[in-house]
Amino acid sequence: MGRYIARRLLLIIPVLLGASFLIFAMVYALPGDPIRALAGDRPISPAVVEVLTERFNLNDPLWVQYWEYLKGLLSGDLGTDFRGRPVLDTIERTLPVTIRLTLVAILFEAVIGLVAGVLAGIRRNGFLDNLVLVSTTVIVSIPILVLAFIAQLLFGLKLGWFPIAGTRDGWYGYVLPGLVLASGSLAYVARLTRTSVAENLRADYVRTARAKGLPRSRVIVQHTLRNSLIPVVTFIGADIGSLLGGAIVTETVFNLPGIGREVFDSIRSQEGAVVVGIVTLMVFFFIFFNLVVDVLYAVLDPRIRYD
Amino acid sequence: MTLPQTTTAAGVPAPGTPLLEVDDLHVEFRQRSGVVHAVNGVSYELAAGQTLAILGESGSGKSVSAQAIMGILDTPPAVIRGGIRFEGRDLLTMSAEDQRKIRGPGISMIFQDALSSLNPVYSVGWQIGEMFRVHRGASRKEAKRKAVELMDRVRIPAAARRVDDYPHQFSGGMRQRVMIAMAIALDPRILIADEPTTALDVTVQAQVMDLLKDLQRETGMGLILITHDLGVVNEVADDVAVMYAGRIVERGTVDDVFTDAAHPYTDGLMKSVPQVEAKGGRLQPITGQPPNLAAIPGGCPFHPRCSHRRLGAAAAPGRECATDVPPLRLVAPGREAACHYSEEVLGV
Numbered sequence: 097m098g099r100y101i102a103r104r105l106l107l108i109i110p111v112l113l114g115a116s117f118l119i120f121a122m123v124y125a126l127p128g129d130p131i132r133a134l135a136g137d138r139p140i141s142p143a144v145v146e147v148l149t150e151r152f153n154l155n156d157p158l159w160v161q162y163w164e165y166l167k168g169l170l171s172g173d174l175g176t177d178f179r180g181r182p183v184l185d186t187i188e189r190t191l192p193v194t195i196r197l198t199l200v201a202i203l204f205e206a207v208i209g210l211v212a213g214v215l216a217g218i219r220r221n222g223f224l225d226n227l228v229l230v231s232t233t234v235i236v237s238i239p240i241l242v243l244a245f246i247a248q249l250l251f252g253l254k255l256g257w258f259p260i261a262g263t264r265d266g267w268y269g270y271v272l273p274g275l276v277l278a279s280g281s282l283a284y285v286a287r288l289t290r291t292s293v294a295e296n297l298r299a300d301y302v303r304t305a306r307a308k309g310l311p312r313s314r315v316i317v318q319h320t321l322r323n324s325l326i327p328v329v330t331f332i333g334a335d336i337g338s339l340l341g342g343a344i345v346t347e348t349v350f351n352l353p354g355i356g357r358e359v360f361d362s363i364r365s366q367e368g369a370v371v372v373g374i375v376t377l378m379v380f381f382f383i384f385f386n387l388v389v390d391v392l393y394a395v396l397d398p399r400i401r402y403d
Numbered sequence: 404m405t406l407p408q409t410t411t412a413a414g415v416p417a418p419g420t421p422l423l424e425v426d427d428l429h430v431e432f433r434q435r436s437g438v439v440h441a442v443n444g445v446s447y448e449l450a451a452g453q454t455l456a457i458l459g460e461s462g463s464g465k466s467v468s469a470q471a472i473m474g475i476l477d478t479p480p481a482v483i484r485g486g487i488r489f490e491g492r493d494l495l496t497m498s499a500e501d502q503r504k505i506r507g508p509g510i511s512m513i514f515q516d517a518l519s520s521l522n523p524v525y526s527v528g529w530q531i532g533e534m535f536r537v538h539r540g541a542s543r544k545e546a547k548r549k550a551v552e553l554m555d556r557v558r559i560p561a562a563a564r565r566v567d568d569y570p571h572q573f574s575g576g577m578r579q580r581v582m583i584a585m586a587i588a589l590d591p592r593i594l595i596a597d598e599p600t601t602a603l604d605v606t607v608q609a610q611v612m613d614l615l616k617d618l619q620r621e622t623g624m625g626l627i628l629i630t631h632d633l634g635v636v637n638e639v640a641d642d643v644a645v646m647y648a649g650r651i652v653e654r655g656t657v658d659d660v661f662t663d664a665a666h667p668y669t670d671g672l673m674k675s676v677p678q679v680e681a682k683g684g685r686l687q688p689i690t691g692q693p694p695n696l697a698a699i700p701g702g703c704p705f706h707p708r709c710s711h712r713r714l715g716a717a718a719a720p721g722r723e724c725a726t727d728v729p730p731l732r733l734v735a736p737g738r739e740a741a742c743h744y745s746e747e748v749l750g751v
Contacts, residue, residue: 300519306475307514308585309506310537319522326524398569399523 097394100402104387111383116376117162123368124158130178130366148178152368165372175369177362183373186358191377193263194354197346198339200267200274201281206332209282210325213289217324218316220294228290232283244276244349261351273350277343281335285328292324299323326396330389337385341378422592422625423449423472423510426486430464430471430649433480437697441467443649444485446731449593449625454616456628456640456657458672462693464649465629469595473512474502490592507538508589515598517578521570527554527581528566534588553584557614576607580614587618594619595627600635612639633676637661645669648694648704651731655738665740665749667711702726703742711744719743 131140131148148154153161168175174183216228235243251272252260258272259265296302297320305319342356355374362370394400430442442464449455459465470476471483474494487494489509494502514520522530531553532546541549547566554562557580570578579599586594596615600608616639619626628640636643636657643660645653645668653666664670671689691708694700706712706724714725721727722743734745742748 300514300516301522303475304514304520304582304585305522307473307506307512308534308537309503309508309511310533311503314537322524323522397524398526399571 097391097402101387101391104390108380108383108387112376112380115379116165116372119372119375120162120165120368121158123366123371124161126366128366130154130368152178165369174373177367177370178365183369186370187355187374187377190353190355190358190374193352194340194342194347194356196267196270197274197277197343197352197354198336200270201278201339202332202336204275204278205282205285205335208278209285210289210328213286213328214293214321214324216286216290217293217297225290228286232286235279235283240276240280240345241349243279244273244346247272247276248349263352270352273346273352276350277339277346281332281339285331288331289324289328292327293320296320296324322396326393329396330393333385333389333392337382340381340385342374420491421448422451422453422490423627424486424488425468425472426488428468428471428485428487429483430467430476431482433482434697439696440699441649441696442471443699445646445649445651447644447651447654449627451592451625452619452623453642454619454626454628454640456630456636456643457646458630458633458636458643459646460631460693462696463646464696465646466597467649468646469512469597469627469629473506473510473595474499475506475512504538507534507591509591510593510595511586511589511591512595512597513579513582513586513599516602517575517582518570518602520582521578523570526567526569527573530570531581531585531588534585538589549588550584553588554581557581557584557587557618559584575603576611579603579607579611583611583614583618587622587624590622591624593625593627595629597629598631599628601630601632608635615639633661633672645672648699649696650704650741651739652705652742653738653740654731659735659738663749665734665738665745666705666742667709667748668705669740670748671708671710700725701728703729711742711748713744 131145131154153164156164165175172184174187176182177186212224212228212232216222216225219225238246248260251257259269260272261269263269297316299320301323302315302319305315310319342354342359344356344360346352347354347357348360355377359371359374359378361367362374390402394402425445425447428442428445429440432439432441445464445468447455457465457468467476467481471481472487472494476483483495485495489505494505521527528547528550531550532541532543535541535546535549536543551562551566554566559565559577559580565573570581573581579602583599594615599615600611603611612635615626615628618624628635630636640657643653643655643657644651645660645666647668653660653664653669655665660669661673664673668689671687674687675689677686689708694704694707700707702723702725703709703712706714709724712724713719714723718724722729724743727743729741729743731739731741732745734740734742735749740748
């Protein structure tokens with residue numbers, strides 16, 4: 097197992113190199129002049145343009161620019177944006193917001209999704225089951241943008257329970273955006289859990305557990321849930337990786353300065369270094385949490401071995 | 404045959420009470436498409452140390468009746484009627500909690516496919532030890548020690564080393580031994596073995612059956628062996644009950660029934676099995692299909708497939724095979740059969 101993990105971790109390096117190069121090339125291919133975009137409508141002297149173009153190697157071919165970037169990377173320098181602010185500072189400023197949002201969203205996803213799915217799966221075709229089926233269908237069919245506004249209107253303005261924007265209220269301010277961000281995955285987790293529990297309840301080993309004279313609670317918790325949760329836990333693990341990539345819509349609507357919004361703004365202003373730095377980080381999170389899921393899979397299911 | 408009061412005040416069974424009495428057991432499954440009559444009036448008794456084989460093809464109700472005794476059928480959709488008395492106490496009227504406490508120490512069961520019947524995510528030692536932890540309140544350490552003892556007892560080699568292995572790491576025969584170890588953990592009075600050797604190689608089948616017989620000799624437990632394998636019945640059972648369409652159609656000692664069947668269905672089963680002595684002879688399969696349990700034929704359920712049937716004017720009064728249900732009746736000393744014309748079948 098240890099060797100497997102080491103191999104997978106080493107594999108991350110070439111993947112990140114490839115990913116960062118692709119992103120770099122795509123930013124390079126963007127039409128328009130970032131220096132002119134920086135100036136906006138104000139006049140800018142050709143001398144300034146030339147100095148800035150020279151400083152950011154903007155006239156060099158793609159390979160040279162990428163090589164310069166990599167050289168910086170090896171010394172821990174992610175470069176700066178056109179205003180001279182280090183990309184690392186930008187990440188340090190925005191990442192905690194996204195991490196907090198992810199934690200809250202995952203908490204909702206896991207707790208509500210699992211409880212709803214388990215209750216629905218245990219009593220199939222019962223009232224709760226139908227409620228879960230209908231509500232999850234409704235949730236997944238509403239676009240997240242609409243859902244975000246409905247949540248703001250209902251829980252923020254009408255009921256006044258939660259703040260609707262910004263990070264001034266600490267963790268409390270993350271409740272509403274976290275719920276909105278989690279909604280889609282939450283519905284999926286509930287459905288996945290329901291199917292998995294219902295399927296496992298019919299399994300032969302659950303019949304054996306009952307024949308052993310185990311109490312019903314133990315039959316469900318030890319012999320049904322443990323097996324049912326394997327696919328669910330792996331989904332949630334992989335979802336952490338995607339959520340850490342930031343949520344552009346949620347962060348924008350709720351005015352949260354996370355990395356999703358940052359990367360979106362950077363693409364518009366063609367801040368190449370920022371885009372490459374953040375997107376590469378997103379790729380890293382995604383790969384890393386997929387590795388965590390694979391390891392978790394082997395921990396949860398003894399039939400899976402990587403050696 | 405049913406005793407009105409078989410339990411004394413202290414809950415100790417009165418002397419002479421059979422270990423298990425099944426009395427006119429009915430099991431139905433209510434489904435949207437109709438009612439499936441899986442078990443239709445089955446009665447039998449089991450004494451300590453006795454091995455009763457329940458023989459029948461798929462869909463004859465043999466497994467369902469066993470699961471009804473175990474109390475592991477979901478009600479609904481299943482509807483159970485009749486009486487199931489374990490040491491004189493009626494399992495069907497007692498609370499679910501009391502019934503649960505009998506599963507394991509009182510009656511336990513092993514199933515056909517040990518791989519799917521064992522939980523894949525727990526070690527075999529954990530699963531065996533669970534019996535002691537739940538029913539006896541044993542500690543984890545104590546449970547594991549007991550599990551090793553049991554694995555030794557069912558002759559799993561290197562038990563101490565293999566106790567932490569998972570079911571998928573064992574061979575088919577060893578897995579079935581694990582199932583047996585789990586089932587006999589609390590010294591049950593009755594063991595129900597539902598097709599215990601069907602999924603195994605022939606050589607392994609014999610070892611597993613030998614093990615069951617040895618364990619029975621040691622503990623004196625009653626053994627109900629559910630199978631469609633005539634060879635297994637012949638080797639290990641004392642008595643046999645043949646089931647068809649949810650009813651017992653013939654009952655007697657294995658020797659009697661195998662020597663000369665009293666029911667045409669049993670007769671057909673015997674003739675459809677290859678015999679070592681009768682080289683070159685043709686097998687005679689039973690024609691037709693087993694009945695649909697949602698629409699069992701009237702009269703004798705076997706009559707559409709029966710070569711001895713008498714219909715209309717050919718039948719004796721009250722013994723028309725398509726309309727009159729044959730009761731299970733004594734047809735010879737110690738022999739019962741549910742056929743209007745058993746005496747003729749016996750002679751053949």
